Amino acid sequence: DGGITQSPKYLFRKEGQNVTLSCEQNLNHDAMYWYRQDPGQGLRLIYYSQIVNDFQKGDIAEGYSVSREKKESFPLTVTSAQKNPTAFYLCASSPLRGTDTQYFGPGTRLTVL
Amino acid sequence: AQSVTQPDIHITVSEGASLELRCNYSYGATPYLFWYVQSPGQGLQLLLKYFSGDTLVQGIKGFEAEFKRSQSSFNLRKPSVHWSDAAEYFCAVGAIRSGGSYIPTFGRGTSLIVHP
Numbered sequence: 001d002g003g004i005t006q007s008p009k010y011l012f013r014k015e016g017q018n019v020t021l022s023c024e025q026n027l028n029h030d031a032m033y034w035y036r037q038d039p040g041q042g043l044r045l046i047y048y049s050q051i052v053n054d055f056q057k058g059d060i061a062e063g064y065s066v067s068r069e070k071k072e073s074f075p076l077t078v079t080s081a082q083k084n085p086t087a088f089y090l091c092a093s094s095p096l097r098g099t100d101t102q103y104f105g106p107g108t109r110l111t112v113l
Numbered sequence: 114a115q116s117v118t119q120p121d122i123h124i125t126v127s128e129g130a131s132l133e134l135r136c137n138y139s140y141g142a143t144p145y146l147f148w149y150v151q152s153p154g155q156g157l158q159l160l161l162k163y164f165s166g167d168t169l170v171q172g173i174k175g176f177e178a179e180f181k182r183s184q185s186s187f188n189l190r191k192p193s194v195h196w197s198d199a200a201e202y203f204c205a206v207g208a209i210r211s212g213g214s215y216i217p218t219f220g221r222g223t224s225l226i227v228h229p
Contacts, residue, residue, distance in 0.1 A: 033216070040122070040221055040222070042117075042220055042221040042222050043203070043219040048216060056210070092157075101147075101159050102157075102159075103159075104156035104157040105156050106154075106156045107155065109154070
């Protein structure tokens with residue numbers, strides 16, 4: 001089955017530690033995205049990538065980093081510089097044809113202890 | 114800059130009743146509009162989208178939405194709600210970013226509660 005997988009589903013981190021969230025897709029989509037979701041705030045774009053080895057900052061990139069070494073993979077690192085990292089993180093992908101729909105993964109809930 | 118307003122944080126309806134979820138957008142050009150649904154702890158699923166053409170759009174699960182340019186609205190409707198429709202609903206407007214992709218800007222969501 002084609003789709004997007006995110007792992008782990010739940011992640012706990014101590015303050016001051018970096019942590020990496022995984023996102024893999026087998027839909028052969030060119031574009032991939034990371035969103036952060038907080039209660040009552042909708043989804044906010046962190047980073048996106050439209051091609052391998054290239055990515056752009058979204059609206060709330062501070063304290064996050066990404067890489068896109070393979071078409072199918074777009075890991076997100078939450079660094080210790082992120083002031084309030086506890087949130088639900090969603091990865092998405094889409095074909096790169098302008099208006100094509102985004103497909104979402106099941107999400108990772110990150111809790112900083 | 115583009116924005117989306119979903120004025121209702123929560124909506125409560127009885128099973129079998131009709132539903133309308135409101136969405137207003139702000140965008141300087143012709144908008145690309147989406148409605149997504151999210152079950153608790155899950156990702157988002159596309160219900161329907163509007164890019165051009167007929168302003169009444171049919172989606173999955175019996176949902177429809179109507180684009181009204183004069184009112185900058187894209188309200189979601191369903192004639193008869195089922196208990197399984199209880200979820201969070203997000204309206205989004207696609208805005209062009211560098212590279213030419215339309216990346217959605219999301220509203221804050223409306224939580225739908227369905228009473229038996």
